[in-house]
Amino acid sequence: CFPNLTFSIEHALGLFEHPYERRAKNLVDRVQHILQNHSGIGVKTLKLKLCGCDSGITAYHLNSWLQLIVKPVIVELAVHLPRCKDLDLFPSCGFHPASRTGCWRSLLSVCLHSVRITEKVLGCFLSSTFALEKLSLLSCNEIAILKIPSLLQQLSFLEVSLCRMVQIIDSDAPMLSTFIYVAPPIKISFGDSSLVKKIKVNSSLYSGMVQFARTRLPSIASNLQALTLSSYGEAFNTPMIPDKFLHLKYLNICLCGRDTFRGYDFFSLVSFLEASPALECFGLCAGEHTKLRRDSILGISSGEMRQVPGFRQDNLKAVCITGFCSAKSLVELTSQILQNTPSLQDLVLDTTHGFHNEFVELGKCHIMCNEALTEANNAVEALRMYVEGKVPSSVRLKVWEPCKRCHAGKSRRT
Template sequence: MLLQDIWCHIHSLMPMQDSARSACVSHAFLDSWRHHPNLILNKETLGRNACGKGDIARTLISKVDQILKKHSRTAMKILKLDIFDCHDVDISDLNNWLQIAIIPGIEKLVLSLPSGYQEVYTFPCSLLFGQNGSSLRYLQLSYCTFRPTVGFGFLRSLTKLYLRNVRTTGGELGCLLSNSLALQLLELRYCSEIIYLKIPCVLERLSCLNVSACNALQIVESNAPNLSTFNFNGDTVQLSLRQSLQVKNLYMGCPNVSNLLCYAITKLPYVVSTVEDLKLSSPSGERVNTPMAAAKFLHLKFLEIYLDGDLSPGYDYLSLVSFLDASPALETFIFRVDQDEMLFDSIIGGALHMRQMPEHKHNSLKNVKILGFCSAKSMVELTCHILENATSLECITLDTIYDAEDEDFVGRCSETSARRSGKCSIQTSEMMLEANKARIAIVGYIERKVPSTVKLDVRGPCSRCHTLELISS
């Protein structure tokens, strides 16, 4: 018996496919395979041709059925069932498989169903009642309906919950959350029935909340006392973080909302006053300049702003100084701007008068990156303002080419990129022309303002892939 326990332990450490193959060697190995605690059933492990319709789907169902029935007497720890590409799986088969898997001892359950199954399949919550769900630590559901009710089982071990393309309401989710006291991470994506998301105060261990593309959502209220990271992507909502003193990291991306920066500077200081790391993504662009802040981010040390989409013609980049003014402890500022159309007044050949704001000091700012630096007069003014008023500045990086996939400049035919793709990303002639103008603006207006204690790092298109014709300033 001791030898069999050793074989079972060895097989539990092996990848599932290797353990299954070894079952053909001997009866002892076969028995060990049947006790394998971790089952990952997907296209890779079942065979790339296992998903589909008709006979192919029946083959998949037969394979999964045999594997799970052979493990029916074993306490599984992990079941990952990913049948995303198979649209002919019957509801009764799904329920039978889950009934085999969800027994005392199960720790991780991942169920990924085909797109559209949230309309026809309801996850059997009753399987999680009592001891069956008491050991579950990780639950991930995709493309199903999830209807926990009042009196839902006590999931005392659940630490991570992921719901993606799942039909559930805020009230139903609350029934689960109020009985999951060990929960540390909650992620909701494309959960279109949630209007009001309320996080109860009993979730004392919840530290991370991710909410993305829940289109009906209007209110997010969190009473979790130790929530430290909040990642939000979607339309702006009413935020109520009643225990906001612990929120240190906040990301907001609003793909369908213009003027996110205006919303952030006027609303967020009152919602997350102690935030230390703030990232804002405005894919729909800004129609108005950023106003001055009435309140401050007193603890903010890292700020990243990403502007994409259409900016209003003549958008005033210098107005971003309001974020710097509102953040007296700010140490790092990263500004990413991706413009398809160059709708601004270039400083090249324009007026030499530059606005100055000498009363605005940024004594803690040490590191600045502007990715997508252009020759817009207001962007040059913003850069000069930082150089003149950031008394602790150590390094400023100006990149005249913005590449979303080239954050660390590895796509510029450097030694690193040569080991990867060996070539730069494609740039239009308009982008190349503007990169040349931006370089001229740096030489003509910025370089002379760089203090001797500050490192200036200027990036641009590489000479090997792109040839620039110099334009006289």
């Protein structure tokens, strides 16, 4: 008896010797043969990674496999189907509790990827998974309203990623503590927000997630301790509002894309810091800068740096800014932190957007275009002029700048 069954092209020895279409059909035939000759008794884990089998798999295959293998002792189920137009309206009767009475009662973890399951069938399925602790839905595009019932008393982890039709996520699971969401901002609510402690919201292909996180999350998850958010663009600067993240300790903000935040006021991110009195670690990826900053502090002849009156951080110990550039608003944000954070111990400013890590692995830095190198050198000059003098002796400052060995003579400061 084999309690853990995983089927994928990567794990199917010998299949790579055949053409792609034949390889997919051979895998389906092999899975069919194995499962038909398996009693299903004792199987605790079933993983069907069939994303490359669009030419061979049918609804009959999936449903028959579930019928053969899924027994009351199964604890983990993962199904990754191909994205194929031929599988439109892929039947999901294999997930209907009426056909699998009692078989889902021990299920602890479910991951459905590209499974065209409807809201109704998913709701019926979840109503029979009383022990479920982890639920992941990826590219399940038949769901518009995702409702997680309160009877899922043990559910602690929920992931909803790239389910393009989802407009509302409404969870009443009382023990939910970790939530991951990848897609544009939508309406999200938790029945008992006090237990949600870790949230990751990724909108790296979409815009508006920073605004959403600042204005909506304090009321959605009042006891949040760790927040990671990504955004491809922001139509507005981050507002200063009274809502607080009273328990937030770890904050990571990633502003994604090349030159997509050229008009953004980085200083407005102080709104997150001001709202998070318990914050201990702050990470900011300020984007990739392949063009010179028009708002560079080096080109501004006058004007004092902005400060938020009364701002003070007494718990913040570590700050890392990747993609540090010469934008005045980013220099202002850094200065605000340095001058009002007596607890600060470590400050890392990376002007290379992490490209220096390539040197560690390959012995050679990632290629940077001339304007990107020039902007990185401008950033180094800006921090030497406006930041270094404000660093207390108790703070360890680490500056990553373009490697002189790999980029010597390729750029100039402007």
